[in-house]
């Protein structure tokens with residue numbers, strides 16, 4: 476189902492007096508892409524959500540939890556059994572020993588996790604390092620807490636990070652760094668040596684790390700390493716993760732954070748007064764999901780790899796230089812063969828090829844005047860991807 480949002484201008488003759496932060500936050504361009512996608516009846520490869528169902532066992536578990544009347548506020552920190560399972564997973568998959576009572580908080584999506592992490596660490600004017608192209612939420616999330624993004628721009632196809640690139644930002648003074656691996660929109664999977672470099676600099680310059688690991692199980696090349704597992708990072712990392720992508724339940728709003736007891740205590744207070752708790756019956760279903768056998772996670776990555784390998788050659792054939800992603804479920808391409816800038820390219824594709832993608836400007840420095848990039852999401856049924864390919868290859872560039 477398509478989500479269509481209508482943007483309301485903030486300044487009108489009858490405008491109320493709004494906060495500075497309200498004016499800093501811009502409407503998401505992904506919503507805009509979805510809007511014209513709807514207008515042209517295009518296939519939506521823009522928004523990062525699957526068009527296929529969630530596993531039946533999870534849905535059944537949610538239905539059962541509602542029938543059993545798990546309908547009231549849950550423990551604000553998260554249902555204890557779910558927190559215990561998250562601790563089991565952290566040890567098994569991330570080699571990190573975690574205390575579920577003091578270090579795990581279940582929240583409303585990784586989105587809330589990221590926000591409470593920033594609210595816990597960032598004061599007005601603190602600088603936070605963000606790698607460009609970045610997941611678009613990071614900038615409005617920082618604006619909400621008065622944080623200032625400090626950008627480092629990565630280059631395709633490797634999106635590699637080096638000491639020379641990092642050192643000036645750390646020297647300048649940053650309070651935290653956001654690492655997203657596997658990354659949206661680039662599909663970059665951070666290597667062990669890159670993470671070790673970050674870990675060394677974080678300790679040298681007394682910097683915290685917030686790691687967005689939402690695509691942890693959607694990986695095709697390399698391995699997922701949690702920065703928190705690297706020596707010296709245990710108490711200066713906040714892990715943000717969630718269930719949306721792994722279990723195809725983006726609308727259920729379930730995520731979690733893992734951090735030291737002190738950081739967790741602070742995040743839990745903020746979380747309690749913002750959302751009280753994550754949806755109670757759905758936490759029961761999340762436990763069912765986490766207990767799936769290993770084959771679920773293996774097949775998840777294999778399925779997405781097959782979808783990636785359907786779409787990628789078509790984008791090569793179209794002549795827009797796609798970058799083969801190592802993880803997550805997006806492909807980043809150049810857009811200059813389609814139109815002179817990313818927005819016009821996305822609009823032209825939606826109108827002429829009836830395929831919507833997100834303009835790269837959405838993931839780029841807000842003041843960048845020239846962006847040539849598009850993001851295609853392949854978390855779609857094979858039949859949707861096949862139709863999108865057919866449409867794309869009809870367009871003459």
Ligand code: PLP
Nearest residue numbers: 523584585586610659717719730
């Ligand atoms: N982090 C990244 C990198 C994402 O791409 C997304 C969703 O697209 C999220 C976080 C949001 O996750 P959630 O649905 O758990 O709030």
